[in-house]
Amino acid sequence: MFGRKTVQKLLLLVLITGLLPVTKVFAAQPDVRLVVDISGSMKRTDPNNLRIPATNLLIDLLPAESKAGIWTFGAYVNMLVPHGDADDAWRNNARNLAKKINSVALFTDIENAIERSSWDANRPEATTEKHIILLSDGLIDNSEASTAEQREAENQKSRDHLLRVIVPRLAKAGYTIHTLALSDEADHDLMATMAQRTGGLHAIAYEAKDLMPLLLQIINRLVPSEEVPLQDNRFLIDPTIDEFTLLVFHGSGASVTLHNPAGEAFARSSSNDAMRWHGNDRYTMITVKKPAAGEWYIETPEHPDNRVTVISDIRFHSTSLPPTIYRGYPQNVEAWFSEEGKLINRREFLSLLDVKATNQKGAQLLGEFAMPLAGNKPHYQFTFSEFPQLGEQMLKIEVDGRTFLRQVTHSFNVQDIVAASLQLPDDGSNPRVILRAQHPDLKPAEVNFDISANGTPLTAEYRGDGEWKVDLSALDRSITQTIKVLVQTKKNKTPVNIQLPDLILNAEGSPTAEAPAVIPNPVPQVIATPVLPLGPPAVAEEAQAVVETEPLVEVDSEAVPATSEATEASLFDPIESWDDPRMPWIYISLGIANILLFLVAFLMYRSFINKRKARQNSTQEDEPEPLLSLDDSFDDELDGFGEDDQR
Numbered sequence: 001m002f003g004r005k006t007v008q009k010l011l012l013l014v015l016i017t018g019l020l021p022v023t024k025v026f027a028a029q030p031d032v033r034l035v036v037d038i039s040g041s042m043k044r045t046d047p048n049n050l051r052i053p054a055t056n057l058l059i060d061l062l063p064a065e066s067k068a069g070i071w072t073f074g075a076y077v078n079m080l081v082p083h084g085d086a087d088d089a090w091r092n093n094a095r096n097l098a099k100k101i102n103s104v105a106l107f108t109d110i111e112n113a114i115e116r117s118s119w120d121a122n123r124p125e126a127t128t129e130k131h132i133i134l135l136s137d138g139l140i141d142n143s144e145a146s147t148a149e150q151r152e153a154e155n156q157k158s159r160d161h162l163l164r165v166i167v168p169r170l171a172k173a174g175y176t177i178h179t180l181a182l183s184d185e186a187d188h189d190l191m192a193t194m195a196q197r198t199g200g201l202h203a204i205a206y207e208a209k210d211l212m213p214l215l216l217q218i219i220n221r222l223v224p225s226e227e228v229p230l231q232d233n234r235f236l237i238d239p240t241i242d243e244f245t246l247l248v249f250h251g252s253g254a255s256v257t258l259h260n261p262a263g264e265a266f267a268r269s270s271s272n273d274a275m276r277w278h279g280n281d282r283y284t285m286i287t288v289k290k291p292a293a294g295e296w297y298i299e300t301p302e303h304p305d306n307r308v309t310v311i312s313d314i315r316f317h318s319t320s321l322p323p324t325i326y327r328g329y330p331q332n333v334e335a336w337f338s339e340e341g342k343l344i345n346r347r348e349f350l351s352l353l354d355v356k357a358t359n360q361k362g363a364q365l366l367g368e369f370a371m372p373l374a375g376n377k378p379h380y381q382f383t384f385s386e387f388p389q390l391g392e393q394m395l396k397i398e399v400d401g402r403t404f405l406r407q408v409t410h411s412f413n414v415q416d417i418v419a420a421s422l423q424l425p426d427d428g429s430n431p432r433v434i435l436r437a438q439h440p441d442l443k444p445a446e447v448n449f450d451i452s453a454n455g456t457p458l459t460a461e462y463r464g465d466g467e468w469k470v471d472l473s474a475l476d477r478s479i480t481q482t483i484k485v486l487v488q489t490k491k492n493k494t495p496v497n498i499q500l501p502d503l504i505l506n507a508e509g510s511p512t513a514e515a516p517a518v519i520p521n522p523v524p525q526v527i528a529t530p531v532l533p534l535g536p537p538a539v540a541e542e543a544q545a546v547v548e549t550e551p552l553v554e555v556d557s558e559a560v561p562a563t564s565e566a567t568e569a570s571l572f573d574p575i576e577s578w579d580d581p582r583m584p585w586i587y588i589s590l591g592i593a594n595i596l597l598f599l600v601a602f603l604m605y606r607s608f609i610n611k612r613k614a615r616q617n618s619t620q621e622d623e624p625e626p627l628l629s630l631d632d633s634f635d636d637e638l639d640g641f642g643e644d645d646q647r
Contacts, residue, residue: 030222031067031128033083033117034058037136037182038072042103045137045183046208053282054212055098058133060278060285061219061247062086067128070094073113074105075142109142110134110190111162114170114177121173130175131200131222133215134191137182163193164465171198178218178323180205189421189436195413196438201323202413203392212249212282213305217392217411221323225309226316227407229398233300235308236405237261239293243311245285249303252281261294304363307409314339316406318397321384326417326439328496330385333357335371335397335408336378345378354400355380361393371397387414390501417442417496418487422503430473431505433458433483437466442489450486453505454479472505481505 036051055070062068068090069083080101081094117132140162143154170177178200179191188204195202201221203214228235228244237244248256258266258275268284271277276287284300298306318335325331335355337344344350350373359367366388371380384395392413399406417439424431433451437444444466451458453475460468475481483503489496 029063029066029128031125031130032058032062032086032222033068033130033132034070035113035117035132035134036070036072036080036101037074037108037138038102039074039105039108039138039141040103041108041138041185042182045185046103046211048208049101049103050208050211050282051101051135052098053280054135054215055101056095056280057212057215057283058219059086059091059094059098061216061223062091063223068094069117070098071113071117072101073109073116075107075109076105077109077113077116079116107142107144108136108138108140109158110136110140111142111158111166114162114194115166118166118170118173118175121170121175124174129222130173132170132175132177133218134177134179134194135182135211135215136179136191137186139185139187140190159187159190163190163197167194167197176200178202178221180211180214180218182208182211189419192413192415192419192438193436196324196415197440199323201392201411214392216247216305217394220409220411224320224408226312227409228308228310228405229407230298230306230308233298233302233306234295235298236295236403237291237293237310238404240314240404241291241293241310241312243287243289244291245287245309246298246306247309248279248284248286248298248300248306250283250300254300256284256286257299258286259297259299261292261296265299310406314344316399316408318408318410321395321410321412323411324413324415324438325384325387326415327387327390328417328498329439329491330383332381333371333384333395333397334374334379334381335399336380343378347373347378350378350380352401353404356398356400357382357384358396358398359384359386359393360396361389361391366393390414390416416487416498416500417489418447418485418498418500420485420500420503422483422505430471432472433470433485433503435460435468435470435485442466446489448488450488451484453481453483458483475505477505477508480507 034055036055042049042051059068064086066086067084068081068086069079070081072078072080081090081097084090114132114134118130140155140159141151142158143151145151145154167177175198177194177198179195179202181188181191181202181204184204184206186204188202192202194200201218203217205211205214228237228241235246246258250256256268260266266275268277274289278285315338316335317338319333321331321333337350355371355373357369357371358365359369367386369382369384371382373379374381392411395410395412397408397410415438417437419436419438421434421436422431423434435449437447444462449460449468451460451470453472456475458470458472460470462468470483472481472483481504483505485500485503487496487498487500
């Protein structure tokens with residue numbers, strides 16, 4: 001578009017004139033608590049234990065002067081890495097302790113894990129942003145009751161207390177909960193609701209290899225950073241950049257070589273004060289201070305999540321998107337430049353740059369939007385209103401000035417204002433659709449539904465707490481039913497109509513040919529009893545009475561070294577449920593062991609009686625037998641006592 005000299009002259013002009021004050025964007029330092037599930041089911045959902053390199057990634061990307069702590073949980077909650085300042089000593093200790101993350105616990109007590117990691121919820125700090133990152137693959141499972149009905153009721157009670165008491169209390173205290181589900185079996189409704197009600201990000205790792213890139217999206221929200229585009233493993237460094245950090249994801253054993261604009265090659269062995277290398281067999285981080293201007297090249301297999309973050313006097317900013325964006329609710333997006341905290345407003349410079357926004361879901365392009373310069377202020381802007389897909393996505397805002405390139409990436413989750421899930425209870429009861437309000441400002445009284453199954457109208461019954469139930473018992477189950485749900489409401493008196501993804505109720509006896517558009521909620525999430533209002537006074541008072549003490553490092557009785565976590569299931573794998581098919585064999589084994597123990601005791605007793613009778617027959621017949629005879633040694637002691645007395 002224009003030459004390098006032109007850009008440099010314009011930049012110099014900007015630095016000298018036309019600067020206005022602007023407020024600093026990110027002042028508060030993050031306080032991050034990572035909460036990691038170590039239940040036995042993780043052997044299946046994370047067979048290579050990628051939770052360890054993912055934890056290391058978080059440790060490496062935490063900014064200076066932040067605070068952090070790491071907890072693991074199963075039936076119990078351990079503070080694996082004590083909460084404290086994330087300095088070099090803390091990071092080194094955290095990397096060593098992260099090696100102990102395993103998959104040996106029997107239960108999944110999410111409620112206790114969240115409560116223990118937020119022990120200081122009643123101590124607000126204005127200069128600290130507190131974040132909890134939850135990594136889990138399952139449902140709440142903390143009941144040890146003997147029957148399935150009792151376990152389901154106790155687990156549901158724990159779930160309700162978490163959502164209705166603990167989460168609102170943490171939201172009020174300024175906590176942000178980010179949730180990362182590690183399988184389709186996870187309670188997505190629970191984890192998404194926890195994130196939405198606290199302003200956090202919810203993501204789903206359908207495969208273990210997705211764990212680190214998704215965690216990186218969450219980290220992007222904790223530590224917003226400015227980047228330069230990386231394309232074909234090449235990136236451009238301009239003269240205004242003081243430092244860059246290159247993050248490269250790769251497989252085990254892959255080599256990484258960095259080439260500077262002069263053609264010199266650098267490897268891990270080249271690490272020094274000006275070029276620091278760090279990483280493991282899953283990723284490599286390279287930080288270069290005072291880099292040479294020009295095109296750099298990274299020699300390694302390409303990965304879509306590789307990135308180059310930069311530190312520069314000239315910064316590129318954009319409005320922060322909320323972690324959850326709802327279809328039907330457009331977002332106004334703006335971008336601008338600053339230098340040393342002051343807004344750059346020279347239109348001669350700004351009008352020469354091309355700025356665009358790109359919406360992506362993984363490597364899939366969902367939309368591309370131009371961001372023209374506004375007429376009344378030095379901001380680039382556009383309205384983000386088209387959301388063709390649901391789920392976790394990103395918006396990249398890119399500046400192209402040929403020799404001057406910048407980009408900012410926002411991660412977010414697109415949801416509908418109401419979530420619809422098709423439930424097929426295992427107990428044989430009637431199928432139903434559960435509709436749950438997801439937008440925090442949605443008023444149930446202002447919501448209407450137009451619902452049909454193959455053209456047959458259906459009615460939604462409100463059950464309280466932003467939840468509706470649609471009974472499907474009257475439908476013809478001999479054929480497949482396509483259920484359509486239209487949500488009708490208003491935003492600022494403007495009608496909003498949202499067509500939810502279709503739900504498919506397959507004919508009875510037919511295999512599932514097509515998965516529902518929304519992941520069905522597991523049966524334990526069904527609330528059979530009347531729904532209680534949010535935060536009942538008695539429970540809320542109890543929650544406020546939590547003792548404020550510093551967390552102690554616990555010893556988890558389940559956290560024993562795993563012998564073969566990557567092997568296939570065997571009789572020696574952890575038992576994760578009372579319904580495990582191996583349980584009857586355990587009962588039988590215990591019964592046999594008890595019988596053998598009884599037989600051994602009985603034979604020992606018979607032997608003792610026979611020996612005692614033999615000894616008694618050898619004594620004189622006229623010697624009176626004591627009324628209570630325990631053993632010969634006691635008789636001998638009595639005899640000795642008598643002899644001593646005579647002496």
